[in-house]
Amino acid sequence: MSRHIYFRIFGYVATIVLHIGNWYVMGLPKPIHIMADPHIRGYLEMRSRYFTRWTFFLQVFYAVCGLICDGMILKSTNKNYKLPRHLKGFRDTLFAAIVWPSTFLVFTFFWTLYVVDRDLIFPPFLDKILTPLSNHIMHTAIIPIALWEVIFQQRTIPKSHIKNVLYLIFYLVLYLSVLIYTYTEHKRWVYPVFQKIYGTIYFYIVMIFIGLLCIFFYSLQWPLTKRIWGISEKDKKKRKA
Template sequence: MSYLIYFRILGYVATIVLHIGNMLVMAKPPSKEVLEDVRIRNFSQLQYRYLTCWTFFLQVVYAVAALYCDVLILANSKTKDYKLPYYLKGFRETLFSAIVWPSSLVVCIFFWTLFTYDRSLVFPEYLDKALKPINNHIMHTAILPIVLWELLFQPRTQPRSHKRYLAHLVFHFGLYVAV
């Protein structure tokens, strides 16, 4: 068994703590005067529609699933030739390769490109009253090092075809557009 498993576990725990902590901080109601702003109330009510929220939620789901896989591997490390259950391993690989990795890239690159070009397109200044800069960076910047960490420490096999991943990605973004 490779020592890389411990680095992956560290990354998964850090991802879960970072995103869950950020969600809890953001869920705390802002001051009464901030809530009186109709634009902030609308933003609050529509958060589930943002690809950013989908992406960090899926990063948490992936981190929990991957952590479970690595804990299983550690628990069965004394069993000779132990392999993860086929469907669990497939779920882990597909979720990351087809959805989490591309979504994280899209959110990070497009958000910061548009933010630099014209902030009001993606993060109007009135949102500064409701979201702190650290929340913004956790949702739009930290997602990239998280997936890069995974790419660095999780060995992958080259699939014979990427059609399945592409189909999942098209379904994911189609569902996003529908919402």
């Protein structure tokens, strides 16, 4: 059994504690004068529809899956024990197709707009309820969490990436549907940047760019995985074949 399993377990526990702890802190009651702000009330009303929140919930869910998988490995008395194929496939697909590209999209999209004009993504009124630490947990700490998994979890590079890309596209379309439904329901976009560009060609350009960016981030993980882990025996057999 590789000692990497203990590093993975540490990473999963740290991920759960970090995100759940931050979620708890953000959910603490706010002073009445802050809650009287209509912008704050609007944010709290729609906070479950932010892609950032979806992403850190995904990281927590994946960490729970990882703990279950590694717990099964540690519990087994068979040194050559292998996870059930469907369970391993679900875990690997969830990370590769959804968690990894979503994480890098949140980090890149948020901080790029924040530097250019924070009003487009994180208006100053949010400082009243979100501390800098909470902000960095949601938008910065997610990167080392994803990298930790790549470093300590050996994976086989898929022979075909079509299935993973289709899962990624489905996830993005699902979130876009939530955005559109929210706009239809409240007559405003979750993110201010879309409020500014909606009705122009730039809205569609940005949407297409986000999709292409996610596919780029998906592709980025495999050269990194290969560099860290080298070529697995399964990959060697595929090459020989």
